[in-house]
Amino acid sequence: MEGDAEHYTLDYNYSSYYDQDQDEYMPCSNIGLRVFGEVFLPTIYSLVFILGVIGNGLVVCVLVKHRHQTNLTDMWLINLAVSDLVFVFTLPFYAHYSLVGEWPFGDIFCRFASGSHTTGFLSSIFFMVVMTLDRYIRVFLDVTTLARYRTFRAGIALTVFVWTLSLCFSLPAIIFTKVKNDSTEVTCSYEPENKAWRLYDIILKNVFGLGIPLLVMMVCYSRIIPILLNMRSAKKHRVVKLIISIVIAFFVFWAPYNISILLQFLNMLTDCNSLQRLKLSIIVTETIAYSHCCLNPIIYAFVGQKFMRRVLLMLGKWGSGFLHSTRDFSDSSYRKSSVMSRSSDVTSNFM
Structure with a gap:
């Protein structure tokens, strides 16, 4: 169904939370859901924006101030923080959009915000994967091999690769997101040309945004933890708890949202009550997923x-x-x- 396209990205037409397929499923009323979203989304988005800017901003300020002492781990940390900042800087615009129900910022900024939102989301997750792999090789590779391959030049090359890959994956969001002037409202929505691009968006978020990163974390940390437990260190149990917290937090914050949008894409629900619950779950789980960027500075830097x-x-x-x-x-x-x-x-x- 053509109207489904508006749900398959991270940000776009918030009116679609409430109006999608309304004609087909009448007399299913979405007034209560709309009122809830108009209050809930701006509130949570504003809170995530404030906390995300404070936490990630501190990370950037500290690492820039001590840039003469920067190592590869610091490089991953600052890129992770910048990714989260790119992501959260778009939230005030979407908070305003969800509150008033119209997009007043023009077509160019609609596409720019969409691309920044998706690029920040993907690069943040990719840098979490890079940090996981970096910790893994530092445990299992010998010092000579590490000195040969774990260089600053390699870190810069990998950083450029991650940002380029994230931007390339975000191109469909930039291309297919546009401002549309209806008779009653101006919307900024993701409208792909065919169902293949909708499937691309689902694969992007469920496979590259959740499945592969979670698999990498589980495999790497499952091999790191036994090494830690065999070490003579008073902090080893604290570190193990931190590692487990990283994996659990990533799954708990992102999995519900990915499951919700996957259910919507599969279009398995037809009755009004089920559709209402699914739309509500997307609203709630999306904000939970977005708030993970506020947690990154705590679990990766402040500890x-x-x-x-x-x-x-x-x-x-x-x-x-x-x-x-x-x-x-x-x-x-x-x-x-x-x-x-x-x-x-x-x-x-x-x-």
């Missing part, structure tokens, strides 16, 4: 002791109150870790 010292030092310089409370803790330990630490996250601390 690292060296990174937290850097944050406290920076905040201390921004305010005398912070400076007084962090001076003793920071000054005594930062010099030691800045020389010896191999990366800025907790995984490197135990290594």
